[in-house]
Amino acid sequence: MVASLSGTLALVVGLAVLLLPLLATEMSRPRDAMWGAVVLLLGLTLVTSADRLTGSPMLAVLCGGLLIGRLGVEVLQLRWRALTPEEQQRLLSVERWQTSLSELVVSVAKGIAAVSAASGTVLAALKRGGGSKGSSGKRWVRAEDASTSAAAAQPAQPEPAPVVSSFAEIDQLLQAAVSQAG
Structure with missing residues (x-):
């Protein structure tokens, strides 16, 4: 006890x-x-x-x-x-304590609102992630028009990477890339 x-x-x-x-x-x-x-x-x-x-x-x-x-x-x-006598008087005043307590209440309310908003965001993200298996969860920023969808249908073929067998060939490739960029 x-x-x-x-x-x-x-x-x-x-x-x-x-x-x-x-x-x-x-x-x-x-x-x-x-x-x-x-x-x-x-x-x-x-x-x-x-x-x-x-x-x-x-x-x-x-x-x-x-x-x-x-x-x-x-x-x-x-x-x-x-403390100075003025600070002691101010600490003993009722108005100062009312102001401090109201500021504390406002701060606590803002903290609770921030935590609530953050938890809502996390819960929404968790719900979105737990959707159907076929959906990727992507959001499109802009709508596709006919020209971009046709270009997207034919993917570009990447250039094959050169086969390198020595460090000298790597240096030559680097110098060629630098000269093209400059």
Whole structure:
């Protein structure tokens, strides 16, 4: 029970640390995403292994969680003191949080729309690929007219490749091709 509760708390804190750059850029630092992921991993481990953590391992996990929490509070206090009074006032204003949350909602909606569009495209491609065996799935860009269809009916015969027996003959063929191109 304690492991599940502390794991859920760690999941919430890890998610908050991951969202910190989006919600409060003044308080975030470049490596916060890594530490947020570590706390999320700790929470996931605690939630999924709650039945196995009993006795002294659970005591060790609780002590580690308390140490991590205390160090997190120290870091937040240090970052808060580093802000100017104007930044502190702005962080405490309701309007700023409403703006940040609305921007977060818009970003999440755009992300969901992009994932939905991408999955729709993939599903359509998979459905097209699973059609009848006789169809090649090609789409024609332009319609064929009579002159191109007649030319297509008589394929051009390719020139036979010359037979080469030495490197000197290869050099001569290359020089002839270069002189024709130039």
